[in-house]
Amino acid sequence: xxxxxxxxxxxxxxxxxxxxxxxxxxxxxxxxxxxxxxxxxxxxxxxxxxxxxxxxxxxxxxxxxxxxxxxxxxxxxxxxxxxxxxxxxxxxxxxxxxxxxxxxxxxxxxxxxxxx
Amino acid sequence: xxxxxxxxxxxxxxxxxxxxxxxxxxxxxxxxxxxxxxxxxxxxxxxxxxxxxxxxxxxxxxxxxxxxxxxxxxxxxxxxxxxxxxxxxxxxxxxxxxxxxxxxxxxxxxxxx
Numbered sequence: 670x671x672x673x674x675x676x677x678x679x680x681x682x683x684x685x686x687x688x689x690x691x692x693x694x695x696x697x698x699x700x701x702x703x704x705x706x707x708x709x710x711x712x713x714x715x716x717x718x719x720x721x722x723x724x725x726x727x728x729x730x731x732x733x734x735x736x737x738x739x740x741x742x743x744x745x746x747x748x749x750x751x752x753x754x755x756x757x758x759x760x761x762x763x764x765x766x767x768x769x770x771x772x773x774x775x776x777x778x779x780x781x782x783x784x785x
Numbered sequence: 786x787x788x789x790x791x792x793x794x795x796x797x798x799x800x801x802x803x804x805x806x807x808x809x810x811x812x813x814x815x816x817x818x819x820x821x822x823x824x825x826x827x828x829x830x831x832x833x834x835x836x837x838x839x840x841x842x843x844x845x846x847x848x849x850x851x852x853x854x855x856x857x858x859x860x861x862x863x864x865x866x867x868x869x870x871x872x873x874x875x876x877x878x879x880x881x882x883x884x885x886x887x888x889x890x891x892x893x894x895x896x897x898x
Binding site: 673675709710711712714717725757761770771773774775776778779 | 893
């Protein structure tokens with residue numbers, strides 16, 4: 670298995686809802702990432718997990734809460750989002766810990782989130 | 786801090802013509818460099834990467850890129866464009882250590898029949 674999977678593919682939620690995004694990889698990668706991508710923009714890094722520990726949090730609002738239950742799974746819990754949080758949320762993984770700068774990142778297809 | 790500049794937010798070429806997408810990095814220490822492609826409503830896919838081995842790097846789908854330290858550049862080329870090459874292309878750089886991958890703003894490639 671050489672891919673990163675993300676569910677759901679699309680998500681529409683209200684500002685008072687609680688929802689979660691899921692990301693999974695079975696490549697044995699030890700670093701996993703969440704990115705937010707707005708239309709016609711590059712991905713913006715949100716969080717990095719290295720060996721299942723949070724290593725980078727790019728000053729993301731607390732309404733986004735990441736979780737890494739095991740080395741294959743990464744979740745992003747969403748609560749009380751704002752309409753401006755609507756975006757494509759991408760998950761990625763890389764083989765070794767996040768300090769290995771020469772490792773490429775493998776991206777999932779993303780979850781298209783719309784906040785009403 | 787590292788920055789990546791992609792000259793031209795939109796490039797349009799005719800089918801069969803040369804594709805040239807430009808990327809320049811800012812650091813005095815050559816970083817690791819990557820080109821990713823993103824098709825509509827999809828994630829990013831790695832085209833190729835430079836990790837200080839050969840300066841001419843060959844990637845998937847007939848793309849290649851040449852690392853030029855003197856010009857701090859890593860431009861992406863393909864000899865003959867195909868309609869299926871129409872997509873968004875991102876150049877990215879990373880330095881040693883626990884620093885995030887830095888993306889350029891992207892270049893949208895259109896291929897005209």
